[in-house]
Amino acid sequence: MSATSVSAKKTKKSASSGKTSRGSSAEEMASRQREISVSEFFAKNRHLLGFDNPRKAMLTTVKEAVDNALDACEEAGILPDIYVEVLQLTETRFRITIRDNGPGIVRKQIENIFGKLLYGSKFHRLKMSRGQQGIGISAAGMYGLMTTGQPVVIITKVKRKSSHEVILKMDTSKNRADVVSETERPECDELFSSGSGTQVAIELEGKYLKGRQSIDEYLEQTAIANPHASIVYVNPTNERAEFPRGVDDLPPEPTEIKPHPKGIELGTLIQMLERTNSTQLGAFFKNEFCRVGPNVAKEICRRAELTDRTWIKQVEHRDAEKLYEAIQQVKIMSPPTNCLVPIGSKALLAGLLKEVEAEFFAASSRPPTVYRGNPFQIEVGIAYGGKLPGDELARVLRFANRVPLLYQQSACCSFKASIEASWKNYGLSQSRSSLPSGPLVIMIHMASVWVPFTSESKEAIADYDEIRKEIRLALQECGRKLGTYLRRKMKMKRESQRRDVFERYIGEIAKGCEAITGADAHSIYEALSERASSKTAEADQVLDDEGKVVDDGGRLAQDDGVIIRDLIGDGGGPMDSDGDLFGSSPMPSSGKKTVKKTVKKKRSRSTSRK
Incomplete structure (x- = not known):
């Protein structure tokens, strides 16, 4: 029998049995199909939620818990006091504990909040908040369960009730929580001195390192964008860092709006x-x-x-x-903007002053506008000089709804807009398609009812033309303020140098005039000194008791979004080799931060008209 006839018989037999060429029937394939729960999907694709590697997983866990704590406190009208502790158990295993002074969580909601993905109160509400999807904290608990097998421990206290402890783990096949145990714990009431709050502890596999994209940097930037919050942080080496409150007022409560x-x-x-x-x-x-x-x-x-x-x-x-x-x-009015709560120039400057050691600070808030019917607002702050490194590229701090964005910088609209700005126009050096170089920190914040993140891990803002344009305009506003400051600073330096040169010879000139004319050398010296001071008045200064510039009606003097703080004697400002700011006065011996307070006297109208 030929090979062709054998092959034909096999094909005929396969067709008559209703099976495919690989041996599976339609009924068999149908029997293997089943519904996939959302928790199963994210358990296999946890990189989508920010759990790519052990180090990033620790940061994501802290970020999600702190964001929830801040949202809960603000919604309840409570100034946040947050405690973060990272305890190292073994070389690769850590226990992360976050405690807040919020309103607490009612018992029946604990399983859903910590043990169910895509469960929350913010997804369907057009209102500015840090959380959006109802995934974060439950995903952190799921990661801890997968890597260590340990459940999540929640202790919460509602006003006028005892503390309640719930230990649970997620059933990923059903996207729900299985409660291991629940206990009334009145002895834990002392954890919540304000009478209410929540503590969550997650044991997970991780890696702790300081520096960029670390828990330390996240908390530092959170303190900048949330100056109304007090944060205490204990790291794995038992070092304690405190980020005290910068302002004592809560941000206004955002209003929920309907779709546009x-x-x-x-x-x-x-x-x-x-x-x-x-x-x-x-x-x-x-x-x-x-x-x-x-x-x-x-x-x-x-x-x-x-x-x-x-x-x-x-x-x-x-x-x-x-x-x-x-x-x-049809022309329709833009949506209302009371659903947004920007940081505000005053609070933004307070946050930067608290955490960044610089000499010049400027902030700018753009008017609210719309992308795809969603209202948003852009705020930018910059810090220049002081102790910031002058031989590196500028550092960009990105925020969305007051939350720091530490990863995927090059994919973020904020970063792209920072590169597009022409920083050379404001006195900074900048290579093509790169950030400016010099002692500069750029902070960019986007407030919106729906931030267009590039992925579920919420690490970068999508590149919409409307958003990039607003960021660029805000950067230009701050850049103009910085350019004005730098030009004035260079003029002050030149005038100070002119005065120094003149004062070196003023004594000899006075003696020479006395020898020739017989006039009093002391009177000549005083007259020449007064003349030198009037001609180089720009060298006198220029800062009041609050560190704000005084320049008789100049642009910086009237701008509430500018603070100038000269750091004398600690590396701030362009000092000469003798330690003088511009070579005109001796350096203080204390080495502490001081503010120059020499105020220039205003000239009369009649004098200015001459």
């Missing part, structure tokens, strides 16, 4: 039409969206060849498409 018509897509509009409780189109637009009044609703319906009295049940798919197209054509 310009920010929805066709599919979302169809779903809203199917689920609404309104019966007519006019009421639907007024009740489901913000900034849509009766006149705007009528105009949208008219352009879609419908009326505001059209019944929702009569709206078909093609009608929904017409409504969507009409929304894009």
Whole structure:
């Protein structure tokens, strides 16, 4: 029998049995198919949530717990006091404990918050908050369970009740928590001196290192963006770091808003039409969206060849498409911005002053604007000089809703906008397609009801043209303030040098004049000194008791977003070899931070007109 005939018989037999060429029938393949829970998916793809490696996993765990603590305290109207402890158990195993003074958690919600992915109160609310997806802290507990097998330990206390301890672990196949034990723990009440709060402890496999992209850097930047918070941190080497409160006022409470018509897509509009409780189109637009009044609703319906009295049940798919197209054509007011709570120039400067040792600080807040119907606001702060390294590229601190972004810098819209800015115009050196070089820190904050992150791990802001433009404009505002300061500083230095040269010879000139004319040398010396001071008045200064420049109505003097602090004797400012700021005065022997307080006298109007 030939090989061809044998092959034909096998093919015929396979076809008659209903099996594929690999031997699996449709029924067998169907029997192997099953639903995948979201926790199973993220357990296998934990890098999507920021658990790429042991070091980053520790940072992500601390970040998620601290973010939750700050959100809870602010929503309850409590100034946050947060305690973070990282205890090393073995070479690769750590226990991370975070405690806050928030309102606590009611018993029935503990399992859902810490043991269920995609469970939270913020996903469906258009309101500025740190958390968005309902994943973070439960994902941290899941990572700890996978790497060490140890459950999460939660101790929480609500006002006028005893502390409650719950030990749980996540069942990834069902995306729910299994409670190992729960106990009333009144002896733990002393952990919460304010009468309420929550403590969570997670044991996990990790790696602790200081420096960039570390827990230490995250907490330092969190203190800058949240000057109203007090943070105490104990690291694995038992070193204690305290970040005291910079301001005693809580940020205003953001207001929840409804979706804006310009920010929805066709599919979302169809779903809203199917689920609404309104019966007519006019009421639907007024009740489901913000900034849509009766006149705007009528105009949208008219352009879609419908009326505001059209019944929702009569709206078909093609009608929904017409409504969507009409929304894009009608001019609708931008969404309200009371859903945003920016840091503010004053608090931003307070945070930078507290953590960055520089001589010049400037801040700028852009007006709120919109991308895809979502309101957002950009704030920028810069710090220059002082103890900052002058031989390195500028350091960019990125924030979204007051949360530091430490990874994927090159993919972030904030970083790209920083490179695009022309820093050479403001007196800094900058190579092409790179950050400026010099003693400079750039802080960029985006506040929004929905920050467009590039991934679930929330490490970088997506590159929208509207966002990049606002960041660039804010950077330019701060850059102009810095340029004004640097130009004034160079002028002060030149005038001081001119005065020094003149004062070296003023005594000899006075003696020579006395010999020639017979006039009193002392009187000549005093007259020449007064003349030298008036001609080089820029060398006198220029800072008041608060460290703000005084320049008789100049731009910096009237700007609340600028603080100037000369660091005399500790490496701040362009000192000469003798330790003088501009070679004009002896350096203080204490070596401490001091502020020059010589205020320039204002000239009269009559003098200035001459």
